[in-house]
């Protein structure tokens with residue numbers, strides 16, 4: 001008895017430690033799971049990305065391969081593309097974004113519901129790549145926040161899968177307070193309605 | 196019924212499809228004016244992937260253009276590489292060695308196979324035939340393995356050089372190719388069985404997007420879309436380049452130019468391309484793959500490390516770039532979508548003065564309104580698929 | 592010999608408006624006066640010995656510092672005779688326009704819009720002359736040689 005009391009005291013003192021050690025579950029006969037709501041939700045989120053493929057250019061060819069039979073994104077719970085931004089939570093920006101396209105990208109980003117993540121696929125989305133001229137946006141992070149950068153021109157499917165796993169790790173670490181992020185900082189309604 | 200309908204008040208509805216829409220692979224915007232489901236008017240807006248190709252070419256050396264050509268029609272990059280290299284060679288007046296020509300033909304046809312497979316796969320996917328997509332993506336993956344063996348990259352190849360190639364065929368390439376083709380043929384016939392006699396597929400594509408031959412010519416159609424209308428124009432036959440005149444292959448043509456014909460032409464071209472590759476591998480001669488003109492094509496690494504003259508040439512061609520004589524040329528090759536032309540102007544300096552590409556899918560996209568007026572809105576999907584508009588090439 | 596048939600016919604018919612011809616690397620080329628471009632193109636398309644039914648390509652080149660500054664370049668192809676020809680017409684900067692050939696080949700529609708967009712050459716009589724690749728509000732014409740490579744005109748501003 002005394003020892004259980006002592007242990008509950010320890011639980012009060014450092015709940016987290018005990019949670020992590022699994023001691024509490026053992027005490028209660030293994031029929032109960034202790035965890036934080038946050039971790040459960042994050043765990044669920046990281047294995048059920050609904051992605052919105054914003055495919056513009058050559059990287060789309062590799063995107064097809066990643067989604068296709070050999071590399072199979074489904075293994076990571078990210079196989080179901082949603083073509084409405086409102087149903088998606090992972091924005092895959094695949095390919096070059098030109099200045100003409102930029103307002104559209106921002107609009108799509110703002111239409112997605114939170115929480116949402118952005119995946120920059122290919123060096124064009126990351127930094128503009130070797131298109132350093134009047135037409136191309138020099139990296140989508142000048143427009144919207146980006147969570148994972150996967151460079152490569154185009155990145156090999158292995159890299160994309162690695163990037164996706166990095167994103168899963170990131171999602172697992174998130175706190176409630178990280179959301180909502182709000183609209184993209186560049187939003188300029190007057191200009192956005194033109195497109 | 197029609198009596199009632201007469202008095203009903205209807206209005207035209209304007210719908211905006213794109214630029215980020217699942218069927219507009221590549222990025223294009225359609226402004227569709229609808230009367231019910233019938234298309235009254237269609238406006239096409241392109242340019243969402245305009246990346247300043249020509250401006251970038253003009254600011255680099257002749258060699259530095261190659262990576263940009265990869266990204267024009269990114270479904271068949273090797274054909275773009277070859278087309279550009281041939282145009283520059285014509286400008287300089289180089290004739291490449293025999294072996295190089297054969298390897299280039301092999302590279303081109305592999306690319307064409309991948310291109311048509313991607314097109315049919317995506318077309319099937321967008322009409323709901325997901326299985327066909329999976330089969331052809333598997334087949335394309337195998338062809339890409341070959342391309343990777345050849346040049347180390349899957350999509351953006353950068354393989355051809357002015358006056359030669361980056362490297363020779365790797366060991367065991369022939370063996371591997373024959374194995375891959377065996378599997379590809381199985382997958383091809385699977386897809387053929389899945390689509391060609393599939394009622395749902397046929398209903399969606401037959402008699403949709405028809406084009407009379409005369410009009411197709413006036414609109415500047417080339418490639419599979421023109422051949423589907425019954426015009427047997429193929430640059431490989433009309434103005435044979437490389438060693439296409441020694442290859443035995445047929446040019447499939449259609450009758451009405453509808454989407455079904457375009458699909459059939461592409462399917463048959465996959466077969467013909469496989470035949471060409473097999474013949475080329477059979478006839479492949481030995482010998483060098485690069486011209487012996489150190490001013491234009493640097494010599495082997497062995498020479499560069501060990502001989503002072505080679506080192507100097509290497510240094511000059513890398514730092515200053517090659518210098519073709521002043522002049523202008525136009526050269527066309529047959530790409531996956533049709534006639535891919537390069538119009539080059541040199542002013543004798545190390546940079547291209549003008550590097551223009553004639554994009555084959557540009558006139559095809561421009562003809563979308565002509566093909567779509569009076570049709571149903573659902574017909575946009577197969578028609579747009581079958582013209583195979585590739586953003587990188589159309590918008591450059 | 593076969594190659595020069597086109598140039599011969601052209602000179603016979605339009606002697607005065609042909610300024611120069613050459614066949615560098617086998618590409619038949621005729622430099623013509625821009626005023627006659629539509630008549631010339633119609634002739635090329637309809638003449639029984641030429642029948643250039645394909646308008647393959649239309650582009651422009653900016654020869655900055657030369658007079659006339661621009662050159663509009665047409666590449667034509669005759670399916671019947673399997674021949675190609677290149678027609679070039681100089682366009683000075685002071686009068687930066689040329690007649691549209693859309694009535695001759697409908698294919699020229701978008702090609703002319705593209706040249707208008709990137710070079711700023713106007714095509715008289717074009718049915719719908721607007722920017723094609725760039726957006727309304729873009730200032731200048733990026734493929735002109737005096738447009739700096741790095742000059743940017745974003746539609747929406749960056750984060751900071």
Ligand code: SF4
Nearest residue numbers: 058059122123124153
């Ligand atoms: S990163 Fe490379 S492959 Fe991807 S879109 Fe850009 S240019 Fe194309």
